[in-house]
Amino acid sequence: MAIKDLSLAARRTMDGFMAGINKSLVKGVGLEFSQYRSYQPGDDLRWLDWKRVARTDRYFIRESELETSISVRLLVDASKSMDHRDGSFSKLDYARHLAAALAWLAHSQGDAVGLYTFRDGQAYAAPARRDPQHLARVFHQLEHLTAGGVVGDAVSYRHIFLGEQKRELLVFITDFYERSGEIGRMLELLAALRHEIIVFHVIGGNEFSLDYGGYSQVEDLETGQRVVVPSGTALQGAYGERLAAWLSGVRMGCLDLQIDYQLMRMDEPMDAALRKYLKGRMGAGGV
Known part of the structure; x- marks a missing residue:
């Protein structure tokens, strides 16, 4: 994550990596x-x-x-909650490197790559293309992407997904922070369009451990509301149970929509997590 040049970071993440996220x-x-x-x-x-x-x-x-070559649309949640930091980098930093690595892999397989970012209640689209110049533009947009506002409701930007009736792979990178079910509705809309969808759920290691550097309160980045960090074994145990139940609900909601789901912990190596996911995907007969 210390590599600032996204194109170089993408190559290193995927160096020697299996080709197969969508190759059939x-x-x-x-x-x-x-x-x-x-x-x-x-x-x-x-x-x-x-x-x-x-x-x-x-x-x-x-x-x-x-x-078979297909269009790969990378959907990146750039709402304010993605500014959450775990150590020296944020969820958005993690998401931009993950998106860059997947863009590089798709481009190397001859697939068209598009980038769609969601912030301030709007969607910013760079339609899928195959040329190297377009890949450079995708890296440039990722490098300069900042977090802000909320994801917004899918109805306001559904038009960008209603294009040619062709096979597409949609890769959504998000922390699944939603205030009124807007992310769930977006996934329902995308699933209804019969595209193949993968969700990479980014979550900080400190969200599991409740280690916030000694701070007793945390602030909701999108609402400004402050919440006391649980202390004591019993309270932390209850928090862990609620977190596990929420993650299970998110995963099952995706599976019900026939959406691939993968949890991406920021305190674990990205390439190892991708390798584990792709190995399982290929083993399950995915293409």
């Missing part, structure tokens, strides 16, 4: 040869390798890999 290798008729397989009744005879038939007197079908 489909066996069929393509440009890049993959393998031979024995002819099966019903196979298209146009894809028989006649030279191999002449040499071996056996029938083989040439299979190729069709690599």
Whole structure:
């Protein structure tokens, strides 16, 4: 997180990383040869390798890999609550590095990348494109992104998601702080449009440990309301139970909408968390 150049940070986070957040290798008729397989009744005879038939007197079908490219929209919550700090960096710092790493991975796979940020009750959109100059603009916007206001209601900016009817992957990076269910409604809207959605839920390690450097009160960054930090084993235990119940509710709400959910703790290495998520995603048959 000490790396200031986001393009360099993205490369380092993804250096040697598995390619596969949205890559789908489909066996069929393509440009890049993959393998031979024995002819099966019903196979298209146009894809028989006649030279191999002449040499071996056996029938083989040439299979190729069709690599599907899609549009990846990175949705970043830049509301004021993302200014929450854990150590030397904020949730927004974490989110911008995570978004940059995912943008780099998607671009390296030939996918179009778009950036959508939510702050002050509005959405700021940079539609998805594939060219390197656009990726540089995405990094630039992430570097200069500041937190402010609230996420806002999805109804006011639903038009930016109603475009071409094509397959898209939406990656939403948020702390899930909402005052009246606005984030939940946005996810319901996106799920209704039948896009594939991944939610990365960013939460500070100090939100688990209640270690706020000795301060006895914390302030809600969006409302200004102050809350006393629980002290004592019993109070902290009750807080931990309520936090666990809330996180479970958030996760189950996403799963009910068929949305992939991954908790991202700021006190754990980002690349390890991504690797764990992608390994599980590929193991579950995701593409």
